[in-house]
Amino acid sequence: MSQHEPLKVALLGAGSVGSQVARLLLEGRDELAHRVGAELELIGIAVRNVDAKRDVDLPSELFTTDAESLIARADLVVELIGGIEPARTRIRTALERGADVVTANKALIATHGPELFAIAQERGAQLNYEAAVAGAIPIIRPLRDSLAGDQVTRILGIVNGTTNFILDRMHERGDSPAEALRIATELGYAEADPTADIEGFDAQQKAAILASIAFHTTVPVDSVYREGITAVTSEQIKAATRAGYVVKLLAICEKVQNEAGEAAVSARVHPALVPAAHPLAAVHGGNNAVFIESMAAGDLMFYGAGAGGVETASAVLGDLVSAARRQVAGGPGLAASRHAELPVLPIGEVHTRYQIALQVKDEPGVLAKIAGLFSDHGVSLATLEQSIPECDASASHEPAAAHATLVIGTHLAAEHALDAVVQALSSDDSVHVVTGVLRVESAA
Structure with missing residues (x-):
């Protein structure tokens, strides 16, 4: 020494x-x-x-x-x-x-x-x-130093242990959202006020940091699209399981092209469907994981405790x-690299796949009408699951109006097109309610 x-x-x-x-x-x-x-x-x-x-x-x-x-x-x-x-x-x-x-x-x-x-x-x-x-997981230095000679194309991160614990309980134990949050609070995974976690603010800040490092670009936190897990229902969890997916709150950072074909960055946080075979689907409890896709090194995953003193x-x-x-x-400190300074793509221009759940009238012609609404906005259907619940008698002993539950999967579509479809569905008299929209994320 x-x-x-x-x-x-x-x-x-x-x-x-x-x-x-x-x-x-x-x-x-x-x-x-x-x-x-x-x-x-x-x-x-x-x-x-x-x-x-x-x-x-x-x-x-x-x-x-x-x-x-x-x-x-x-x-x-x-x-x-x-x-x-x-x-x-x-x-x-x-x-x-x-x-x-x-x-x-x-x-x-x-x-x-x-x-x-x-x-x-x-x-x-x-x-x-x-x-x-991501707490104990080394991810900043690997992105900044170890992959400095490579080109990172996408990051998928489970970077909030509270939300991962809650969603994992809903999948593995069948807990309701409220019950899963109660247990998370009792076990110390959730704060007395869990807003920063369950509404996605914590993950939004982390996504801004990861995207800035990975793509050598200043990514302001308010340019990161944010959506928490409060709207995720037990029914969506069950539908995801039947379709071979797991719901995770993901921080997603990508190098993409804008509508003019120029390089840009997309950074967003929202619940997403992850294929059950993907490594991120196996991240349980309060753990974190960051999955990196790069040009030369290929796929890398960093996994471990995301919090704890x-x-x-x-x-x-x-x-x-x-x-x-x-x-x-001796020598000066290492400066942060922001040489690329790519534009940050708004969420409306992001392309991904979607799963939409809705309740519709159970009558002839409805499926064709629904398919037409998707087609009118340039969104192509990939899968369709239909279930018809048992009809309950009302208090007046008159039959309840028959309805069916549809879970529709799409091919790649722009977010603004999907938003237009959801608005059209919500306004159509054959649709009782759009009960949920989830994006599908998997290998590029």
């Missing part, structure tokens, strides 16, 4: 991840020094309340409420407080001083990444954020060691 002077590490935040980072730093001090070539000295942990109860027993003298003084003395700053402010200000301050920064803050990277990367590049510092996407701390420590090694070796 070289005789490089110790590198001072400031830790901001001591929650479930931060406390584990501190523990691993302290317990692995000697081993990390050998790996880095210099000692990593934890000089303090900035928190809002120094007396708060922690998950890990840490030396009390490390805690402080004065984040600014820690940052002023640090060579490396680890930000684990989350949210936009004061995290953004703290990171800006550290980078402007030339300190390297490690963060797990997906919201901040997705919304203010370009600003922070520009400061890092100007100051010769490094901003690392492996833990911002010690698991995410592993990714943070990996970034910290990488940054520390760079400081020992």
Whole structure:
């Protein structure tokens, strides 16, 4: 080991991840020094309340409420407080001083990444954020470094453990959406307010990050189409199973062509039908997985724990060691590549396949009429499943109106064409209700 002077590490935040980072730093001090070539000295942990109860027993003298003084003395700053402010200000301050920064803050990277990367590049510092996407799974560095000589064409990611747990329970146990969410909350997979997860906001931020790295393009988070799982029904889950699919909430990032034939990027988050034989269909519980399709390397999948204090701390420590090694070796930090700056395709121009479920009148000519509505908007039918429920007697003992349930699969179609079909179906007097629309995602 070289005789490089110790590198001072400031830790901001001591929650479930931060406390584990501190523990691993302290317990692995000697081993990390050998790996880095210099000692990593934890000089303090900035928190809002120094007396708060922690998950890990840490030396009390490390805690402080004065984040600014820690940052002023640090060579490396680890930000684990989350949210936009004061995290953004703290990171800006550290980078402007030339300190390297490690963060797990997906919201901040997705919304203010370009600003922070520009400061890092100007100051010769490094901003690392492996833990911002998919927890313990290494995916940022493989995309940025390992596949730097390749061309990534598509990413399909299960990047939210809460929604994967809920959908998995619905498939495997037959739970209703409400029951699956209740169990997820009891087991700690879902927060007391699960909105960010079940409405797709969390996955939307991660999709923006993945697409930006993979396609060397700034992808603003609000340009990523978002749809959560709250509209997914037990009936859709059963229909998917019968058709040989599994429903997953996917972050989908693709390099595509726009209507003018020019290169563009598509980034979207929504529930999707995945073939049961696809590797992503076998991702159960709260786990995450990211499936990458590339020109030279082919298909790759990264799988593992998408959350958890010690698991995410592993990714943070990996970034910290990488940054520390760079400081020992010398040289400027690695700049984020955004040289392509491709346009981001609106969801209406995206082409995929669909499964539409609807209830219609059970009478002659309805199927032909429905098929005609699809044809009128340029959407070609691929499959049709029809079921007729038993008729129930009403309170007045008059027969209930007969109806049939249709589940229709399509060939590739543009999103705007499918939207037009759904509007036409909803307005047609032979259709009681369109009960659900799911996109179908599989190998390109």
